[in-house]
Amino acid sequence: MKYIPTLRLIALIAGLSVLAGMNTSAQVHRIGAGFAFSSGADFNYGETGNPGLFVKSWLALNKPSTLHVVPSLSVYNRYKLSTGYSILTNNMFQGDLDFQYTFFREGTVKAVAFGGGNVTYLISDYEPLVVTGNETITDESEFVVGGNLGLGLELRMAPKWDFNISGKYLFSKYSQFIISVQGVYFFKSRRRAYRR
Numbered sequence: 001m002k003y004i005p006t007l008r009l010i011a012l013i014a015g016l017s018v019l020a021g022m023n024t025s026a027q028v029h030r031i032g033a034g035f036a037f038s039s040g041a042d043f044n045y046g047e048t049g050n051p052g053l054f055v056k057s058w059l060a061l062n063k064p065s066t067l068h069v070v071p072s073l074s075v076y077n078r079y080k081l082s083t084g085y086s087i088l089t090n091n092m093f094q095g096d097l098d099f100q101y102t103f104f105r106e107g108t109v110k111a112v113a114f115g116g117g118n119v120t121y122l123i124s125d126y127e128p129l130v131v132t133g134n135e136t137i138t139d140e141s142e143f144v145v146g147g148n149l150g151l152g153l154e155l156r157m158a159p160k161w162d163f164n165i166s167g168k169y170l171f172s173k174y175s176q177f178i179i180s181v182q183g184v185y186f187f188k189s190r191r192r193a194y195r196r
Contacts, residue, residue: 056072119143122174
């Protein structure tokens with residue numbers, strides 16, 4: 001069925017939302033948003049766009065706040081190719097569920113390593129402007145599961161703000177290298193939420 005991948009994406013978003021709202025010992029202390037720049041993937045005779053917008057949150061799993069579960073959702077700018085005979089538009093959506101560990105901390109700088117699962121949903125819309133009857137391209141959509149590994153730096157900018165930069169490699173049918181930058185807001189004071 002054509003709409004099964006869309007239902008899977010909706011189920012993933014709902015699952016991440018439930019996980020973030022669960023009343024467990026894990027607590028969400030911060031939320032981040034920013035831009036992701038992907039090396040891209042080839043899909044249906046086209047590419048995927050840049051940049052992506054994403055949101056993520058951190059659920060602390062231990063008192064020193066060195067181990068986190070990090071769900072995130074990314075929506076990439078559309079890729080559009082117009083030849084005068086046809087228009088091809090590709091969209092890419094990604095969801096990640098990572099485990100993040102802080103392995104170095106010095107002053108206002110932290111270095112982190114992370115890894116986990118990824119789902120990528122690609123949608124391609126093909127519109128022929130001149131119909132010849134010999135078109136080899138059609139509308140396409142695909143839902144793929146993969147994994148990712150990465151490293152990042154978290155830089156303290158203000159009492160309730162961080163600036164993060166990270167790079168990761170996505171292993172899947174549509175493997176990509178992704179660099180992201182983001183601003184992060186702490187809901188509680190940093191001292192209470194994270195014993196630094």
